[in-house]
Amino acid sequence: MRNSMSIAVKKWKRILIWAVVFCLVLAIPAYYWFYLARTVHAAFLGHGTHCKQFWRKYYCWEDPSYWFGESLEAPNIRGFDAVRRIFLIEIAKEWKRFVE
Secondary structure, three states: OOOHHHHHHHHHHHHHHHHHHHHHHHHHHHOOOOOOOOOOHHHHOOOOOOOOOOOOOOOOOOOOOOOEOOOOOOEOHHHHHHHHHHHHHHHHHOHHHHHO
16 A cells, blocks of 8 residues: 555655656757747636636636547536647748748
């Protein structure tokens, strides 16, 4: 039987590993001109499990809908649409850099 302390330590190790991976992914554009790294975190604020609670800080008045799938790790159809929209907007902003 596993004790709760070993489970907590394993979770922290995973969190630290993902934090390092995230930092590395954000550092890649400094070395490769053709690579874009953008965050979608700000767009997803207000569309999580508390999306219907209008008194919350990040409540979205324009679209108070839930954007995550059942696992909370992947977005649902509306969330994927938001990711695509952010991706296309960022590509449009950087278009001249890629064409030249």
